[in-house]
Amino acid sequence: MDPIRIAVVGLGKIARDQHLPAIAGTPAFSLAATVSPHDPGTEGIPHLSSLDELLKKGPAIDAVALCTPPQVRYGLAVQALERGIHVFLEKPPAATLSEVAALRDRADKAGVTLFASWHSRFAAGVAPARAWLAERRIEKVSIVWREDVRVWHPGQAWIWEPGGLGVFDPGINALSILTHILPRPVFLRTATLSIPENRAAPIAADLSMCDTSGAEIHMDLDWRQTGPQSWDIVVETDAGTLRLSRGGSVLTTPTGTEHNEDLEYPGLYSRFANLIRGGRSDVDMAPFRLVADAFLRGHRETVEAFHD
Incomplete structure (x- = not known):
């Protein structure tokens, strides 16, 4: 089975410390691209300044991991879901509960996976x-x-x-x-x-x-x-x-x-791969509701x- 081609959008501390190593260690995924307007990217991996640029120019991707601040995640997730691309949301999943609910509905209608991740559960x-x-x-x-x-x-x-x-x-x-x-x-x-x-x-x-x-x-x-x-x-x-x-x-x-040994982010990416392969989403909002x-x-x- 071919690996899932994934792009990481947002290259801050959490992306570099956790997401990139976890993707590299999870055979179900291959890192296809990184996206950030402020970071130069990673050697040997295509890097673009925006998700819009990536979707227009390539390389082709099957999934995105959104590691941006939550205030801008909704619009990025919508762009991906409209293209039939699976979406991994860092926590918190968005800026509001309503945004997450809207994304869940869009993912269901598009038939793609939406994963609201909670790394500490792993x-x-x-x-x-x-x-x-x-x-x-x-x-x-x-x-x-x-x-x-x-x-x-x-x-x-x-x-x-x-x-x-x-x-x-x-x-x-x-x-x-x-x-x-x-x-x-x-x-x-x-x-x-x-x-x-x-x-x-x-x-x-x-x-x-x-x-x-x-x-x-x-x-x-x-x-x-x-x-x-x-x-x-x-x-x-x-x-x-x-x-x-x-x-x-x-x-x-x-x-x-x-x-x-703690393997929180490898656990998240294994879960994401299983959701994609099974055609399912996981959007638990219980922690976000309490906040x-x-x-x-x-x-x-x-x-x-x-x-x-």
Whole structure:
């Protein structure tokens, strides 16, 4: 079977750190082109300044991975879907829920694959955590997701603009794990969003949620942490405590600790290939809905200015 010819659109940090290596290591794909108006591209791979140029001039492609800021993904995805090209959306999948819903409908009508990706769900501990929790009664959940924005998003002004999500850009990773491992749906009760006086998006957030059985869920997000970073989810159950740490790569249950090699992005691309081969889409909006709910219902407080 011939490999799927894919173009990567947007060559920022995540594309170079994760997407390009994952594509190179996934035999189902071949990197056909890269697209960016600001980056010179990768040696030996055709490079174009825009998706429009690529679609007009070639090379031919079967799929695109959209790694641009979310505020511009909708238009790019529409261009691809109209040409019958499969679309991989980095997270968050778009700037709004309505955009994602519209893209899902377009993909269905075009008969092509749309994949709203959640890379943290492919962290090593997540699948076994989901299996372990399936038979347990959830009593309480605590999430602490604190990191240093200057380390992970240096100079990325778009992330502070409307649609960029601010601290929810990493926070949605935790929500993607939460909504995947818990056996019941989750909804927001209250939220506090801390927004720097010179920015449009929050630098920290405190969320109170619960599942449909009433189990309390608390989430602490902060982009101001220096030193060791915290990406931890603790689930208290009737059979003891489960902990996912290091972003989901380390799983601890009452029977011990598992720490396996993380292959998040290779896992995403294997999933994308299987969806394409099977003629299916995967557009789970549960994590994105919780973020939207936080912006809808959250109390906003102004905090000191943030400067890179």
